[in-house]
Amino acid sequence: MKPNRLLAVVALVLGLAGPVRAAAPEGLVLTAGDRSALVGAFGRAGLAPPAADTGDAALWNAVERLARVELGQSLRPSEIDPLWDLAAPSRRVEAEMLQAHAQGRLAAWAGSISPDAPAYLALARARLRYAAIAAEGGWPALSANLRLRPGDSGEGVEALRRRLAAEGDAPQDPPRPDRFDAPLRKALAGWQARNGLDDDGVLGPATLRRLNVPVQDRLGRIEANMERWRWMPRALPADRLEIDTGGAVGALYRDGRVVHAFRVIPGAVKDPTPIFQSRLNAVVLNPPWNVPDRIAREELLPRAARDPDYLARNGFIQTGGRLQQKPGPKSALGRVKFDLVSPFGVYLHDTPGRDAFQRAERHLSHGCMRVESPLVLADLLLAPQGRGGSRMQSDLAAGATLRVALVRQEPLFVVHWTVKTEPDGRAGFLDDVYGWDARLATELARM
Known part of the structure; x- marks a missing residue:
């Protein structure tokens, strides 16, 4: 997913772009508790919250859009691919939200729109982590002909160290940053294992190709796996x-x-x-x-x-x-x-x-x-x-x-899960063998 498309998706979810599907009730005034719950819904979805000074109506509309996504109402899987025969039940999101507000349970409703499966919440944490990396400009691409093994030294080793550091894998403050030492080998092997590669601790062609995948593509794959979780029953x-x-x-x-x-x-x-x-x-x-x-x-x-x-x-x-x-x-x-x-x-x-x-x-x-x-x-x-x-x-x-x-x-x-998450928000990405992640990320970007 291109950076501008990624930002467009985030802006749409936050209610900052795109057509308005529903308008907030006329004269809407939210309580402090309701505002807190609505803002908190973004964090559970792995998104940065709207600005603190966002008005009640704008916040309402942003959450209504967020809920459509989190409740699996943004697309119908089988219409994209007949092999995707799993979908969330249809829900009238706007009507639910209005009713919850009228009955004084808007906070509880907002807290229930995201799946509460541990794997989904871990993906949400990963989305926050990788979105932050993207906001900082992503990670540097390594030279296409770079090959490294323990004992090597030079600028290529430093570049590998910086690349692993971007995802939190490189050891901190090494005595020789330009030397491929044992801690760096262990860090690379851990990264390889997390990403479904042979964990030999050597930088070869397969590992290099994976390391050079842009962070925007990684975010798209996280989004795709989160969307497939939204198709699952809330109570398995x-x-x-x-x-x-x-x-x-x-x-x-x-x-x-x-x-x-x-x-x-x-x-x-x-x-x-x-x-x-x-x-x-x-x-x-x-x-x-x-x-x-x-x-x-x-x-x-x-x-x-x-x-x-x-x-x-x-x-x-x-x-x-x-x-x-x-x-x-x-x-x-x-x-x-x-x-x-x-x-x-x-x-x-x-x-x-x-x-x-x-x-x-x-x-x-x-x-x-x-x-x-x-x-x-x-x-x-x-x-x-x-x-x-x-x-x-x-x-x-x-x-x-x-x-x-x-x-x-x-x-x-x-x-079909292709992104595995660590408790700290790091993620491992398996091969997108069927090309379904890329296809689903493209559909989500069109919303």
């Missing part, structure tokens, strides 16, 4: 399964706490896994794979044309006019499949390709989500109804396909 189920396609990880929650975390292989760039909410309704043991027509047409049948024994050798048969792969050690679905209701036809499943889970970049599937530890997850889901443990193992060993309906269907959220 305490028991749920979350799949994060940005970080390629998953987590099962019980009573609001993670009881099982695992890696995931989401959709590749050409087959992104959608953002949506659903429920797991069954666990399928020893599942067959009904091959989607596109995969059969574009991948399997051309391969079979080159290798006539390929289909039979890998357990494929023709049934009902389509290809199906029988259960077994070569099955693309592995030993377990997790069924769910989805308009996209995607689901979670095992895979025989275990090595791929060790890769840093795991966006490799056709859109479904391959699970690193499917037997553990299946056991956790089936145990409450007496179908886990030894019974599940026995059912698997029998080799026959068995679909076990879940008595208590598991709430599922497939989300």
Whole structure:
């Protein structure tokens, strides 16, 4: 996002530019408590507050605009991309605000417009931090051919130190600022780890490219992740399964706490896994794979044309006019499949390709989500109804396909987080593999 576009977005949110959507009530007079609450709403959203001398009407209008954004009313995700099938419920922001004022609860209403999820509040702190960096002119770009490793010295090392200092990573007051010493290596390795890179403490091409991303782009990505949080339910189920396609990880929650975390292989760039909410309704043991027509047409049948024994050798048969792969050690679905209701036809499943889970970049599937530890997850889901443990193992060993309906269907959220935050407001930025951050930031800048 360009600097002038960033400032335009901030100005619009603060009510300093753009068309007026609603006017403050005629003769509006706010109490000191109401003014304090309305001003405080900006801080919770990660924005600097309006000036202290902002009039009551201007403050009202600025908060009404802020509320539209914070309540997820500024855009409809599926209208931008049909794969973004998660949205905040529609709300009549102006009417809510007027009613809250009339009933003497404007302060409480203003305090509730931003999501209160810890991850969202951490993103808000990061937005404040990175906006302050942008206001100071951003960070200096490093030379395109700069390569550094511990033991090096010179102006390039000092430039790297200044760049890390901009985000609060460089050690303070080194005896030799121009020397790539052990503390600087540790600082660089920490920055790399936070940003999803190999934390070798060496300045190579990949790290240099990430360091040279302008702060305005970082702000745009923070904005995009905050917007996706606004699409989430304000009260998430305490028991749920979350799949994060940005970080390629998953987590099962019980009573609001993670009881099982695992890696995931989401959709590749050409087959992104959608953002949506659903429920797991069954666990399928020893599942067959009904091959989607596109995969059969574009991948399997051309391969079979080159290798006539390929289909039979890998357990494929023709049934009902389509290809199906029988259960077994070569099955693309592995030993377990997790069924769910989805308009996209995607689901979670095992895979025989275990090595791929060790890769840093795991966006490799056709859109479904391959699970690193499917037997553990299946056991956790089936145990409450007496179908886990030894019974599940026995059912698997029998080799026959068995679909076990879940008595208590598991709430599922497939989300996409690409910015990870530290308690002090520093942020780490994963690759924008699908290009969704850039696209969403552009849409937000158009508001």
